[in-house]
Amino acid sequence: MLRLRTLAAAALSAACAGAALLPVPAQAAGSVHLYKIYYDSPGSDTRSATSLNAEYVQIKNSTSRAVSLTGWTLTDASRHTYTFGSYSLGAGKTVTVHTGRGTNTAAHRYQGRGAYVWNNDRDSATLKKSTGGTVDSCSYNSTRADYKMC
Ligand SMILES: [Ca+2]
Ligand SMILES: [Ca+2]
Secondary structure, three states: OHHHHHHHHHHHHHHHHHHHOOOOOHHHOOOEEEEEEEOOOOOOOOOOHHHHHOOEEEEEEOOOOOEEOOOOEEEOOOOOEEEOOOOEEOOOOEEEEEOOOOOOOOOEEEOOOOOOOOOOOEEEEEEEOOOOOEEEEEEEEOOOOOEEEO
């Protein structure tokens, strides 16, 4: 009898251990999202390379896995569109997409434009997957700030 009780206790203990191994809920997994739009670069808007590249959008991957952004698009309200080439955003990493020209790195991508994209008064950024589904969007409507935290 003692032996049976011990077996029953062992079975119950194993069941509890199994419950503790259930997967973490999906909402704790994070996302790829628009993080910041720096729409009014510091100083006069002279269209210099420095000024154009001080205008940027940051995208963050808060998940625990690298996410391929290849073919993803970043578009403003006037439908100026930047398309990511072959690119993977690492787990927990942020990529800065500059408006002007430059050499792409893991953390910095360049739209290669000679004019500003993000209006100083109001605009809207939309991030879409290569398949066209909207991942995130972020709008602003203020000349009092130079950037928007999304
Ligand atoms: Ca400015
Ligand atoms: Ca615009």
